[in-house]
Amino acid sequence: MGGQRSVIFVAVGFAGFVVQLVALAALTMALDVPHMAATAMAVELAILHNFVWHERWTWADRTAMDPDGTWRRLARFHVSAGVVSVAGNLLVTAWITAVASIPLLAANALAVGVCTALNFVTVDRLVFRQEQEAEA
Numbered sequence: 001m002g003g004q005r006s007v008i009f010v011a012v013g014f015a016g017f018v019v020q021l022v023a024l025a026a027l028t029m030a031l032d033v034p035h036m037a038a039t040a041m042a043v044e045l046a047i048l049h050n051f052v053w054h055e056r057w058t059w060a061d062r063t064a065m066d067p068d069g070t071w072r073r074l075a076r077f078h079v080s081a082g083v084v085s086v087a088g089n090l091l092v093t094a095w096i097t098a099v100a101s102i103p104l105l106a107a108n109a110l111a112v113g114v115c116t117a118l119n120f121v122t123v124d125r126l127v128f129r130q131e132q133e134a135e136a
Contacts, residue, residue, distance in 0.1 A: 006120055009058050012050050012054055012058055013119075015053070016047075021042075023046070047077070051073075054123065054128065055073070059124075059127075063128065073127050076126055076127045077123065080122045080126055084118050088114070088118055089112065092114050096111060
């Protein structure tokens with residue numbers, strides 16, 4: 001990952017993580033929503049938050065070329081975020097703990113880093129791909 005776009009991507013992702021934590025706390029502590037339902041809602045809110053900011057900031061130059069493609073990009077973002085973030089995090093964490101005998105929290109932190117890089121490439125190439133690539 002290199003360049004200004006990747007820095008913005010990480011900043012948006014960090015803000016999304018904060019949104020997720022705040023939503024999770026509010027749903028479970030203030031509204032007494034069950035943990036699993038609250039987690040799903042908080043993750044969905046973070047995904048939507050991140051998508052909006054990626055549309056308007058991270059890849060604004062590309063989305064301006066296809067303003068009618070928002071729903072298509074949102075669907076692709078949900079799929080890519082789900083596969084890379086959830087499945088990738090589970091697989092990488094399991095692999096790191098098994099192979100390197102690293103404690104779970106440290107392994108998960110490393111997995112988040114790996115998944116962030118994979119997410120950036122996936123989102124850049126599949127969700128917010130350049131116009132000439134989208135037509136090919």
